[in-house]
Amino acid sequence: MKTDVPGEATRSRVVLLIDDDEDDFELFNHALEELAPDHVGVLLTKVENIIGYFESLPDSEIPCLVVTDLNIPPSDGFEVIEKLKADPRYAHIPIIVYSNSANPRDVQRARQLGATTYVHKATSIQEVQDDVKAMLQHCLAT
Numbered sequence: 001m002k003t004d005v006p007g008e009a010t011r012s013r014v015v016l017l018i019d020d021d022e023d024d025f026e027l028f029n030h031a032l033e034e035l036a037p038d039h040v041g042v043l044l045t046k047v048e049n050i051i052g053y054f055e056s057l058p059d060s061e062i063p064c065l066v067v068t069d070l071n072i073p074p075s076d077g078f079e080v081i082e083k084l085k086a087d088p089r090y091a092h093i094p095i096i097v098y099s100n101s102a103n104p105r106d107v108q109r110a111r112q113l114g115a116t117t118y119v120h121k122a123t124s125i126q127e128v129q130d131d132v133k134a135m136l137q138h139c140l141a142t
Contacts, residue, residue, distance in 0.1 A: 013039040015139060016063035018080060019098070020045050020072050027125065028067070028098075031132040039064075039139070047075040050083050054090055063093060065139035069121075070099040070106060078113060085114035094138040098131070 015032060017025055022043065029041035042063070044053065054062065066084065070077035077097055084090045094116040099106065107118045116138055122128040 013139065014042055014061055014063045015039055015065045015067065015135075016042050016044060017098075018044045018047055018050075018066065018068040018072055018077065020069070024069075024121065027122075027128045028132060031125075031129040032136075035129065035133055036136055036139075039136070045072070047072050047080055050075075050080050051087055051090075054084075054087075062090070065135060066093055066095045067098045067135060068095060070097060070101055070110075078109060081110060081113040081115050096135050096138065098135075 013036070017028055019025055019028075022045070025041070025043040029043075032039055032041045047053070047068075066080070068077040068080045072080075077099065081095050081097070084093060084095060091114075095114065097106075097110045097115050097118045098121055099118070100121050102120050110118050119131055119135070122131050
């Protein structure tokens with residue numbers, strides 16, 4: 001399921017992918033559907049007000065996991081981490097940075113802001129499946 005509209009995800013567990021690349025979402029979501037059919041992937045392609053987005057969701061649709069790219073104009077993944085971790089209502093949600101950047105400064109900054117982990121984007125379907133499987137462990141812990 002792909003949506004930019006709150007309220008369309010109706011399955012029990014929501015994994016939010018924040019990325020401006022819909023192809024990345026399709027690969028991610030395909031792996032998610034195979035590995036955890038009780039979870040639903042939701043794509044958010046723009047993040048102008050992440051807290052407002054979360055506030056618009058019913059409690060049953062608050063993600064159990066947020067996976068964010070760093071480059072999501074007009075904002076960035078660092079802002080997503082910072083704002084969610086600063087809000088006590090959402091600070092418990094694991095946030096995984098899933099980015100093409102392998103810059104050690106990006107990794108360090110993401111972790112300092114509160115990211116659970118940092119994963120370099122996969123280049124093969126098998127690697128995407130392995131990454132999603134590892135990410136789901138964080139979702140299951142919430």
